[in-house]
Amino acid sequence: MMSDGGIEDEEKWLAEGIAGLQHNAFYMHRALDSNNLRDALKYSAQMLSELRTSRLSPHKYYELYMRAFDELRKLEMFFKEETKRGCSVIDLYELVQHAGNILPRLYLLCTVGSVYIRSKEAPAKDVLKDLVEMCRGIQHPVRGLFLRSYLSQVSRDKLPDIGSEYEGDADTVMDAVEFVLQNFTEMNKLWVRMQHQGPVREKEKREKERSELRDLVGKNLHVLSQIEGVDLDLYRDTVLPRVLEQVVNCKDEIAQYYLMDCIIQVFPDEYHLQTLETLLGACPQLQPIVDIKTVLSQLMDRLSNYAASSAEVLPEFLQVEAFAKLSNAIGKVIEAQVDMPAFGSIGLYVSLLTFTLRVHPDRLDYVDQVLGACVKKLSGKAKLEDSKGTKQIVALLSAPLEKYNDIGIALKLSNYPRVMDHLDSATNKVMAVVIIQSIMKNNTCISTADKVEALFELIKGLIKDLDGAPADELDEEDFKEEQNSVARLIHMLHNDDPEEMLKIICIVRKHILSGGPKRLAFTVPPLIFSALKLVRRLQGQDGDLDGEEMSATPKKIFQLLHQTIEALLSVPAPELALRLYLQCAEAANDCDIEPVAYEFFTQAFILYEEEVADSKAQVTAIHLIIGTLQRMNVFGVENRDTLTHKATGYSAKLLKKPDQCRAVYACSHLFWVDDQDGIKDGERVLLCLKRALRIANAAQQMANVTRGSNGPVTLFVEILNKYLYFFEKGNAQVTTAAIQGLVELITTEMQSDAKTQDPSADAFFSSTLRYIQFQKQKGGAMGEKYEPIKV
Amino acid sequence: MASRRRMLLKVIILGDSGVGKTSLMNQYVNRKFSNQYKATIGADFLTKEVQFEDRLFTLQIWDTAGQERFQSLGVAFYRGADCCVLVYDVNVAKSFENLNNWREEFLIQASPSDPENFPFVVLGNKVDVDGGNSRVVSEKKAKAWCASKGNIPYFETSAKEGFNVEAAFQCIAKNALKNEPEEEMYLPDTIDVADGGGRQQRSTGCEC
Missing domain, CATH: 1.20.1050 (Glutathione S-transferase Yfyf (Class Pi); Chain A, domain 2)
Known part of the structure; x- marks a missing residue:
């Protein structure tokens, strides 16, 4: 030493x-x-x-x-x-x-x-035998190992291999094999003996030195694998048993782990496949602390790659029943090594699963069997907390998704959700996101209620707070990301049959309503739109036909929508709810169901009155209301009057004058629908426009008082454009005189107030004038109409 | 002495695991090929006699483990190399990207006296696979890299079909021969000459 x-x-x-x-x-x-x-x-x-x-x-x-x-x-x-x-x-x-x-x-x-x-x-074998015997003279491990490695190197190209010039009557490939095996055995003995020499306190140093020397021993196996005469028979009958005998009997964990790895790496795949039983049979005989899981994983990874290399080799795997043998060996190893950490045993299952997916992609039962074995191993234990183990489970669960690119397959695996149950809530979420990503990436449509139910069960970690989950210290961004992915997922659930689709919607609704206020703002809108899509498909049918209990009718769906949007009030998310009510109202309009449309509007108005307090939000809301209401044609005179009255009322009560003005002139459209049988109430249009003018005047004056200058004339130009629109549409109440007056008013305003130049207002006005000019010159009916206006 | 030294040319083959280093060597030395993948452990060499400009040389070709875990003793065998062959698989992009690492690692470990001009040869192997359809590294790209590293000679080879292997090794031998030997000139000091046996007393350990 x-x-x-x-x-x-x-x-x-x-x-x-x-x-x-x-x-x-x-x-x-x-x-x-x-x-x-x-x-x-x-x-x-x-x-x-x-x-x-x-x-x-x-x-x-x-x-x-x-x-x-x-x-x-x-x-x-x-x-x-x-x-x-x-x-x-x-x-x-x-x-x-x-x-x-x-x-x-x-x-x-x-x-x-x-x-x-x-x-x-002299015959090669005699010289070789003499040399390999003589080398016994060196029993010092390091010197002996290097000397024998020298012998191995100089004899490398002189072995009596098949086809070699040193092969002859007296020299056969058996002699070559014997020589290398003997040298290997002696070297391994020297190497193992090192462990027991020197003081105990130097154990670590000794193990480091042994680790450095290992390739000298392993190289003999490489030499064996390079001997051409070592065919499958010779390997199975002589080489492998002899090598394994040495590996098992040396009872040294460093040697056993390393040499098993070498055997797997240096010999070809076909040989492993044909001798699986022998090789696997050695595993339980190794020292208990040998890291067999890594050894087996490497074997399975190798075989998986081999299977993936060509379809022609697959029958070999079936013929030797590779899956059963590997599965059996893994079971034995896990059973024997009680102290194996969870990530170790799960790692083994990951390798076996990878192997199964490559070799037997058609055998879902095998896949489920592997997952089942994993569940069995995990059962009775608390949820996995160590990160290595959870990483392995994610790998285990991701493998089938990556292989089949179809969540439908995973949903068929009965043990899949059971494995997921063993994840802590954070990892459960990670896995759920992986599942959704797989669906999005592959554009997989989930088309039955049963599958949707199973899917939502799988991703429940995203859908609701799981029991026992730690108080949320969740990152806001992460949460948004997760919930957005759930929202995207909802759009992937589809069935052409309305009945089935309704079932799907009901299931999704059930799940997302359990998600608590934080999630609803993300998950309700996609559900609403999904349901509205269904409504559109049913649009042609009679909404009142409400025969069977379960049948998908627009009316029934509208009820469901109503109740779903209501859930948003607890969030609270009034502006979102208002938008959704208006969407539903429009759909109800298209289905020709007046009471339902009216009810949705009522709900929207209540929200506006009671919940929308912010003035900016009010402006947005009122324009949405006006826009939606304008397109409604389902209402009778009375209902329409009530709603338009309300809408104009709200408009005039907005806080800022310019906002008031714009909302009021927008209301003019509520009285003039440019359809064949749309309402055309010229008088009330004019009333709106005049009122808008008054508000614009007031705004102007207010600016004068508070800032000492007139406000911009933009509002007037906007109103002028409304005048022009209705003028062209044939509203007799809008006269050339009124337009002329407005043009002059704006011109004066602009000249009088040179200091508050607003270039955008100027540009707006001049292009409006250019438009009038253009219409005048166009001739025909329109030209005539414009004729009296002077600009 | 110098002539004896120059009869042996040492060549090191480097590259990722599975690119075909062992196969290239076997094809060149023994004209044999096996489709089976067998990992190499440690370093292993074969020799081949080559005729060059009417002189006979012994080419000592070192095949190495591509997998790091089978290189436990380090790379002391790089010492005294006359040429380094970098191999990649034209069907595996990563193996091409790693050429740079292999080259730099070699220059650091072997530390030749003139690293700028140390002879390398690059081989793009497995051009036969799938009739070239699975190829991902183009000849142009490989040649551009070789040019950028001081015009390294480049060959496209197939160890399986023996394509271009002979030509590649001819070039390897030629370049190895061009490499100036860098034997440290050893001049014994006079005291030691007078007392040749004295050094051995330093040796400790057993009497073997």
């Missing part, structure tokens, strides 16, 4: 080692150049003595080893030349054994051995 000492000491020792090595290499080169075999052997042995050090860590030792290795290549070439010059390789083989120290002697022996095999003066 390396003695205590800092990194500096180690650097010093390495430098000394290199210096000694270079020194002797220099004389070795001189000997080589002068064909002096005796000196060449002497100095090369001295050079190799540097490798006898015990003071270097494996990393540093490797540096020294590589330098010696490079020098030995030159010596090897020299040996080759020597044999060409007539020196017997057998004599050389004897000669090098005179080196004083055993380590240099064995390095030299391996070097000559390589030339010996190449000379074919």
